[in-house]
Amino acid sequence: MTRALTVSIDAMGGDAGPGVVVSALLKTIQRHTDVQFVLHGDEAQLKPLLARQPKLSGRATVRHAPGRVSMEDKPSHVLRRGKDTSMWRTVDCVKAGDADVAVSAGNTGALMAVSMFGLGIIEGISRPAIAVIWPTLKGQCVVLDVGANVSATDEQLVDFAVMGEAFAHVIFGLEKPTVGILNVGAEEQKGNEGVRGAAQILRNSNLPMDFHGFVEGDDIAKGTVDVVVTDGFTGNIALKTAEGTARLVSSYLRQALKRSMLSKLGAVIASGALNALKRKMDPRAQNGGVFLGLNGIVVKSHGSADAVGFASALDIAIGMARADINARITTDRSAVTAESAGARAGEL
C-alpha cells in the first residue's frame, strides 16, 4: 500500500447531517495523524463545511454523490436504485481499493445490503454479522450478531464464533480469546438445536480460541468470556435491553439524588465522581457496530450519533483497518470445515 490508510465516510448518513461528521473529523485527525479521509455526499454542502476547517486541508477530500439513503428506505429499493447515493459510493470506494474501511451512520439494513452486494462475503462464511464492543466488570467483550440476521443455524453460529475470535484478537490483542455461546443455561442439554449444534462443533475444533461452552445473559456484563456468540434476533434484543436498563438505573440515580436537600448536597460534592460515571456509561463512547464476514471492513455508527459518537466509530474503523482481520477469519473458518470433514470421514 503506497497511499496512507484511508477511511471512506458516508457524510450524509446520520440524522444530524454532515456538520457532525466534520466535527468528528476534527477530533479524529488529532489522534490519528497519518490517516486520510474521503467524504461522500452533496459537494454543495460538504465543500463549504470543509473550507471553514483549515486543519482538515490535505487530510480530507470530497467526492460528490447526489443521492441519499433515508432511514425509511428498504434495502431492496436501495440495491435497485441507490447507486448514486453517498452510502453506495462510500462502500464502493473500499471495493475500488481507494480506501481501507467504510463508515456510515445510515440505515443499517440498507448499509448491510449495499456492503454485501459491493464487497461480497468472505469465502467459507455463510452470513455476515454485526459485532459490538460491550463494557464488562472486567473491561470489555465482543458480542455478535446484534442484528444482521433474524436467526442462525449451528454452522452460522460457528461462523460468528470464528469472526468474533478474530475481532477480539485484533481489537483487544488477545492470542486465544475465550468464547461462549449465549443460552438459557450453562448445561450441555440446554437451549435449541442451533446453539447445541454449534457448541458441539466448537468443542471438537482446534481453533485459536478457548471455547467456554454456554453463557447466560448476565455473563455478558460479568465479562465471563471475551466473545459472546448469538443469533441476530437475540443479540439485538439483549443489546437494546441492556441500553434500556442502563438508562433506567441512571434515571433512578438522578431521582434518588434529587430527593432531599441533603442528597442534593451530597450529589454536588460527589459531582466529579458522578460525571466520571456518566462518561463511563456514555453510549457515545462505545459507538460503532462492525460488519464482519465481508471482503472489506464496514463500520456502522449510530444514526443519532453526535461528533463524539461518530469519532468513536472512526476510531474503531481505523483500528480495524490497521489489522488484517479477514486473513485470520479465512484461515480459522477453513480449519473448522476441514476438521468437521475429517471427523465425518472418520465415522465411516
Place this chain on the structure above:
Amino acid sequence: MTRALTVSIDAMGGDAGPGVVVSALLKTIQRHTDVQFVLHGDEAQLKPLLARQPKLSGRATVRHAPGRVSMEDKPSHVLRRGKDTSMWRTVDCVKAGDADVAVSAGNTGALMAVSMFGLGIIEGISRPAIAVIWPTLKGQCVVLDVGANVSATDEQLVDFAVMGEAFAHVIFGLEKPTVGILNVGAEEQKGNEGVRGAAQILRNSNLPMDFHGFVEGDDIAKGTVDVVVTDGFTGNIALKTAEGTARLVSSYLRQALKRSMLSKLGAVIASGALNALKRKMDPRAQNGGVFLGLNGIVVKSHGSADAVGFASALDIAIGMARADINARITTDRSAVTAESAGARAGEL
C-alpha cells in the same frame, strides 16, 4: 371456598433451606392476616423451626415429605421418581384443592414439569409460560415467556399475549393493558415468522387489550407497553442481560464514589438517597416468576432468595390466588380462536 386462602410452600426448595422460608413467613403473616400456609418437607427439620415461632402457631402447618429435588435433578427423573419430594407434594396440595397457590424456590425445569403433570394446561393454551414483573421508567410491566420454552410459534406467542394481558389485569388492575411483541424493529416487516404471524393474529383480534405492535429491547425498561411478549429463549436472555447490566452500573457507581476523599464525603452525605436507590434496584423486591397457563397457580422464587426475596414471592402468590386469572385467560383465548376461525371461514 369455606377454608381461608391457603398457600402451599415447598419448604426444602431453595439453596438456603427451610430457615429462610420460616423467616419469610414471619414477614408475610403481618401483611396478610387472613392467609394460611402449608409447609411441605422434612418434618424433623420443619416442626422444631415452627415450634420456635409462636406467631406462626395456627397459621402454618407441616406436611411431611421425605424426598427433596436438587438443582441438578433432571425434570424427567423427578417426574419418574419424585412423588415423595417436597416439590411434588407442594403442587399436589393445590391439585387436591387443599391450597390455592404453590410456591417453590426449587429447580425451575423440575417445577415446571411437575406443575404441568400435576395441574395440566388450561384448555386452549398450548404451552405454559413464565411471567415476571419488570421495573420501568413509568412503573412496572409484565414480561413473558422468560424461560418455560426455548422457542415459540406464532400461536404460542398469542397464548402468551393472552396470559400476559390477564396477568397485567389482575396484578396491575388494568382494564385494557397495552401489549407489545418483542422484536428487532418496530416496522411490520421486521423479525422472524413467529413474531410477524403473532402480530397479524393480534392485530385482527378483539381482545380486551390495546395491541401496540412490535417493541424493541429498550422499550421494556421505558415502559412503552404493560405486557411484553416474547419466546422463552429471548426472554430469558433479556432478563438476565438486564440483571447483569444493573449490577455493572451499580459497580461503576460504587467505584466512582470511592475515587476520592471528596466523592466519598458526597456519598456519605447522600447515603440516604443511595440506600433508597439500592432498595429500589434490589432484585429481592421483584422476586417471583409466575407460571401461567396451568390449571392452578405456581410461583417460582429465585433459588438463592433470602427471607425478603421469598416473602416477595409469597406476596405475588397471594395476589395471584385472590384473583381469578384463569377464567380470563380461558375466555380471551377462545375468543381469539373463534375470531381466527371466523376470519378463515370468511375467506372461502
